[in-house]
Amino acid sequence: MIKKSQHHTLGQVRIIGGQWRGRKLPVLTSPGLRPTPDRVRETLFNWLDPMIQNARCLDCFAGSGALGLEALSRYATSATLLELENNVAQQLINNLALLKSEDGCVINTNT
Template sequence: MKNKYQNGKIYIIAGYLKGRIINTFNHKRLRPTTNRMKETIFNWISQKIHNAYCLDCFSGSGALGIESISRYAKFATLLEIDQKIYNNLYNNIKQLNIKNINIIRTNTLTWLKINKKKYDIIFLDPPFKENTLQKTIFLLEKTHCIKKSGYIYIENLISNKNIKIPNNWKLWKKKYTSKISYAIYQESTQ
């Protein structure tokens, strides 16, 4: 499947917003998930997304959170630290007339320390050049943000082999592109 991230536009690939556009722009912190990867991810969780509460820890373009809502997630919380990216995301949500998304301009690591909500599905797709993935995994585990049997999506460089996954996160599905690994883990605390 061709990646539809062209000319600063990302297309929603399924659900009630299918075919609608998420406008974006070139920015060093933006690296939208490709359509092929998005399609695979959402095929994996298709039976879990309906009525789910989702958290997108590094929302960037908002593609994963918005795609979740389009596929009938109950609610999505999107975290973004960069003001320009946040403003663009806010404008996209407004243009798409989505009411069940909360966009928060914040540092994800700081926010996770004070968050009290639990989520069914959590997306972790941080900027690769920043070393925040391991810290985020640690905080998610420590703060118990994931509902029992919830799912955690992790996108990472294949070359980054030092990421430690908590023992109670069981690998559910995993795939690779030439440079990126992407996987879904299920929280399995008894």
Template sequence: MGKHRQPNKSQKKDKSGFIRIISGLWKGRKLPVHDAEGLRPTTDRVKETLFNWLATDLPKARCLDLFAGSGSLGFEAASRQAEFVTMIEKNPDALRQLKQNQQTLSASHLQIVQADTRIYLAQTPPAEPYDIVFIDPPFRQGLLEETLHLLEQGQWLHENALIYIESEKEWPVSTIPPSWKLHREKVAGQVCYRLFQRNA
């Protein structure tokens, strides 16, 4: 998850990195990341803070990882006893790497879907709503507003769902649905990360 850099079109070389699972079932495992269109995973420091925030809510939760990218957040949630995790990723190369990592971990409680997040959310919602949603879209592309609207209007969320949003620091938080209350907030460099609780 996390696509914060704009791709450099002159950069032809294919680079790969790794994400590290911090805790849980697969603690310490490193998973390769395909560097598709400037993917940059959520940093370990931010991820550790986020999962400390979620520590009591994550076990047995149904999680939705939108704009999954590297899968850093989705795999971490699955490692920490989430009941089920759905990852949505549009880029075919990033998707292929996510599926390879799923096979490496033998992670049967993960579903990986190739789709544009906004098109996916406009479809029929799942039989069961999600308890925790991770949203870390490419920055400065105007993706957050529509994504949040579709989530709220489409019955994707449990009535007390937790929604994590990672955005550029200047993103106007005023676009949050009225029923979402800010629970936690921190800034790391040019990135602001927030956890909201839905009170439907």
């Protein structure tokens, strides 16, 4: 039996609104990691728009971080991103640093 490779390569996720609109951030590809599509995030954040500013957000199973980073881009007060996989959590920390965000927190844990 051939074992599937656990090799991580880089993909991208795009911030679709707010202060970081249009920014593309590197994302580790990993088995089971599926970033929320742009269209779905756009619809979700259109619904949440009246409530997102100054909100505290929790992104469980953060993966690409698309939802938590989108919330921060749209002026949420804070976002806590929970991610089990070490390499993916480290990439989320790196992306927060790229954005110079001090309002995001990554916790490497199982939800």
